[in-house]
Amino acid sequence: MRHFLGGLGAVLTLTLILLFVGPEKRAEATVDPNVYLGQHAGQVKMSNPQAATDTAGIYNGRRYYYGTLTSPIYATPIRFDTLVPSWNAATPAGTWVQLKVRVRSFGQWSEWLDMGVWAGGTASVKRHSTYVQPDPNWRVATDAVVSRYGATADAYRYELRLMATEPTLSPTVSKVSFVSSNSYRHGEFLGIAPLEAAWGVNLPVPARSQMVYAGGGEAWCSPTSLSMVMAYWAGRTGQPWLDQGVPAVAAGTYDYAYEGWGNWPFNTAYASEYGLEATVSRFGAIEQVERWIEAGIPVIASIAWDNSVSGQQLAGAPLTWSDGHLLVIRGFTASGDVIVNDPAAGSNAAVPRVYTRNEFSRAWFRNPNSSGGIVYLIHPAGWATPGSYAAEGAW
Numbered sequence: 001m002r003h004f005l006g007g008l009g010a011v012l013t014l015t016l017i018l019l020f021v022g023p024e025k026r027a028e029a030t031v032d033p034n035v036y037l038g039q040h041a042g043q044v045k046m047s048n049p050q051a052a053t054d055t056a057g058i059y060n061g062r063r064y065y066y067g068t069l070t071s072p073i074y075a076t077p078i079r080f081d082t083l084v085p086s087w088n089a090a091t092p093a094g095t096w097v098q099l100k101v102r103v104r105s106f107g108q109w110s111e112w113l114d115m116g117v118w119a120g121g122t123a124s125v126k127r128h129s130t131y132v133q134p135d136p137n138w139r140v141a142t143d144a145v146v147s148r149y150g151a152t153a154d155a156y157r158y159e160l161r162l163m164a165t166e167p168t169l170s171p172t173v174s175k176v177s178f179v180s181s182n183s184y185r186h187g188e189f190l191g192i193a194p195l196e197a198a199w200g201v202n203l204p205v206p207a208r209s210q211m212v213y214a215g216g217g218e219a220w221c222s223p224t225s226l227s228m229v230m231a232y233w234a235g236r237t238g239q240p241w242l243d244q245g246v247p248a249v250a251a252g253t254y255d256y257a258y259e260g261w262g263n264w265p266f267n268t269a270y271a272s273e274y275g276l277e278a279t280v281s282r283f284g285a286i287e288q289v290e291r292w293i294e295a296g297i298p299v300i301a302s303i304a305w306d307n308s309v310s311g312q313q314l315a316g317a318p319l320t321w322s323d324g325h326l327l328v329i330r331g332f333t334a335s336g337d338v339i340v341n342d343p344a345a346g347s348n349a350a351v352p353r354v355y356t357r358n359e360f361s362r363a364w365f366r367n368p369n370s371s372g373g374i375v376y377l378i379h380p381a382g383w384a385t386p387g388s389y390a391a392e393g394a395w
Contacts, residue, residue, distance in 0.1 A: 033393040034185035046170040080180035081147035086265040086280035088272035095171035103153035111135040128257035186372030187365030198290035202331035207351035223249035224343035291386035302371035303363040323369040
């Protein structure tokens with residue numbers, strides 16, 4: 001179920017067209033949640049843009065046209081120290097988007113924090129995150145806003161800038177999402193019952209190894225996982241253009257600032273360029289994934305483990321350790337263990353494998369280097385997603 005906190009924004013600074021505003025909904029939680037996902041849906045594009053020149057070399061290094069949307073303030077039902085955005089956009093040649101966010105901590109607003117510049121291609125601008133941030137208490141760690149000194153916040157707002165090389169061009173943004181969480185509570189027991197109807201389900205996600213590619217493939221876990229899920233949807237929907245090869249996805253998700261492929265919102269934005277609905281969220285329990293597998297939706301998860309350290313092992317993993325690795329959860333065995341496509345396997349044939357439920361859960365939620373339950377949720381627009389009764393604020 002999608003949660004609309006309103007349209008993409010009610011404050012239109014400059015000249016953007018807002019075409020849709022949805023109703024407000026909230027998930028019912030069975031316990032006090034530590035994650036909250038706000039999704040702001042609409043169709044936004046430029047009209048009568050203003051002209052500027054990129055003298056700082058942040059965008060295209062020359063003249064461009066832009067419009068800016070500044071959102072209302074969105075209060076969250078939890079205090080958070082981590083905020084991860086994602087967006088769905090179409091950026092035709094000559095267009096790109098930039099997202100900034102600020103958070104409210106005990107009545108004081110942070111400076112605007114730059115979440116980077118996104119474009120599906122590279123002809124006009126090279127997509128990039130931003131390292132230099134102006135706020136003393138909050139920083140951007142490539143793809144997430146995180147507290148520097150234990151500060152927590154209770155609200156956020158965002159600034160969305162749409163840009164183009166010509167006044168007749170425009171990108172289109174259809175959704176902006178923000179998953180807020182309290183990192184000290186990541187992996188808490190959520191009290192969600194297992195969904196045994198998902199046990200024995202094994203979705204036919206094509207198996208693809210990142211290790212068979214020279215020139216960087218060892219670092220391609222995120223784009224390889226994304227390539228597998230997009231290929232799955234190509235088969236389920238009869239839309240062959242969704243099946244993008246691993247090198248193409250790697251090229252389309254590369255972050256030219258940190259020089260890597262693992263920028264979470266860049267990966268989901270890539271999927272959205274092909275018409276898929278894609279969101280970065282955060283889970284807290286294996287049981288939540290079971291709801292998505294039952295709905296026919298594979299889930300990309302970010303995990304960490306170290307087989308040389310007691311209590312951090314992941315038996316059967318193709319690597320001895322990782323402090324951040326993405327793979328595809330495709331199903332569950334009849335006894336509830338986790339069936340994955342692990343792109344770190346040395347061949348396509350070795351990619352499908354099974355991890356024990358407890359070890360996988362620990363690697364995902366409770367390992368000292370884990371992402372705290374980060375997921376990519378990717379599916380065709382309109383596809384039936386799980387109900388909110390087990391969401392705990394995560395979708």
